[in-house]
Amino acid sequence: MPSVKVRFIEGSYATVTNLVKDLVSSIVTTKIVDTKITSEVSAGAVSFEVNDVTSIAPGCILEIDPGTVSSERIEVKEVDTETKIITLKDGTTFTKDHNVGARVVDTFWELAYPESIGAIRDHAVIKHQVINGPTGYFEFKREPVVKVMSRYTNTEITKDNYFSITCKMGTNYDSFTNKWATDSDSIPARYSWFMSDTRSKVKEWLPVQYWISITPKRVSTVLSGDPSASFDDRLISWAYFGEIKSFEGALPDSQGNLAMVVSSDESPFVYLERNPVSAILRSPASAGTNTIEVSDTTNIYVGQNLIIADESATREIVTVDSISGTSVTLTKNLVYDHKISESVINEPLIHKYGDKTGTGVVDITMLKTASGFPFQAHYPSFTTPDEFVDKALEGPSAYTKKYHMSPIYVFHGYDSYRGELDGVAVTDRSSIVHLDDMIVDKDLPTEKVYKSFLVNTPYSIFNNASNSLYAIAILKYEA
Secondary structure (H helix, E strand, O other): OOOOOOEEEEEEEOOHHHHHHHHHHHHHOOOOOEEEEOOOEOOOOOEEEEOOOOOOOOOOEEEEOOOOOOOEEEEEEEEEOOOOEEEEOOOOOOOOOEOOOOEEEEOOOEEEEOOOHHHOOOEEEEEEEOOOOOEEEEEEEOOOEEEEEOOOOOOEEEEEOOOEEEEEEEOOEEOOOOEEOOOOEOOOEEEEOEOOOOOOOOOOOOOEEEEEEEOOOEEEEEEEEOOOOOOOOEOEEEEEEEOOEEOOOOOOOOOOOOEEEOOEOOOHHHHHHOOOOEEEEOOOEOOOOOEEEEOOOOOOOOOOEEEEOOOOOOOEEEEEEEEEOOEEEEOOOOOOOEOOOOEEEEOOHHHOOOOOEOOOOOOEEEEEOOOOOEEEEEEEEOOOOOOOOOOOOOOOOOOOOOOOEEEEEEEEOOOEEEEEEEEEEEEEHHHOOOOOEEEEOOOOOOOEEEEEEOOOOOEOHHHHOOOOOEEEEEEEEEO
């Protein structure tokens, strides 16, 4: 099999108002495969030769001559690592001629919405194709305001949002209508880089540091607000989007292998319950129609599930397709007749997919379980001493002269161990310095370099882990 490239980029976004655009463009413009054709290719050909096959594997979708009139996409059937000849999927051929030197790039991470990077404002969706599996989507959105319970006054306040974005994942997303199919997207998770209830004056000019590790299968990111604004309130916040690594010899896991987890300044349960819908029908609604008139559309949004007549025999759950004034159009026709003044409330998101619905914050949300149940919570498992053991570490092990790291295994309460997060490790933070580079298998052909981060968000997967005093390390370089 060809080796896999890791692209690691770091820097600082200059303003929060451009953060979604900058983050997404950093991901989709980073190419894992970036090679060139070494011999002329004619239309009708079923194979071609390149100068580097690193990260190219059967099932990959490659773009030839991107950004030109000769651009086309092909799917890889076979890769010969010795001759560097790539064979196309059975039944497909090149439709255009390509000269020597034509650029060949991957399509592992692509922009799905909006139509171009330049059109991104505070909302974007990226696409990822799981080989032999579904097309997955990850959404990033910065809401204009954020509500938060102040730790100083114990009251709820609303502020301009310079602190977080909301993320979710799923399948069956329509980029033309910017809508998800019913029950195709996870519940939203708040990804924060600064405490939103801070007393510091934080505005759109807040710089946000970033570190991003990208492979063909996953994106691992760390965002951190500038400590100049407040050292105590800046967050070092980690997130993971994409596939997990299956165990060697495991059964195929492709149909549900998409994961998302972020870190947040606020409990996901508080965040999900903060904006309830409380309305009544303004007029009767007949079975077979797809429009209802409600007294108040506050907190109602497209794609949301609403419950009509919550305590009645005609109780039903409907999905919002569009909103115009107080008129709400539904994705399907009503099943029952409904009377004026019947209740209209939101379906609680924390139970949208059952009691074990994943939050994507204090657990790892996976696309499907082994049985196909969607968006369930999975939990981290790693090798660790007791969380409260008496220790005062001052460096590496006295016996090995090394630091010891553990993979993060992904565990489900019913399916048990599923795999591990790719390119992510954890280690005891008591002897690690923030931003340390840690070398695994030093001076060996398999040498890897990880960068460590002392994640300090109040809510992360460590809330449900066996040891909360561990540091995250993400893959920076692989020999």
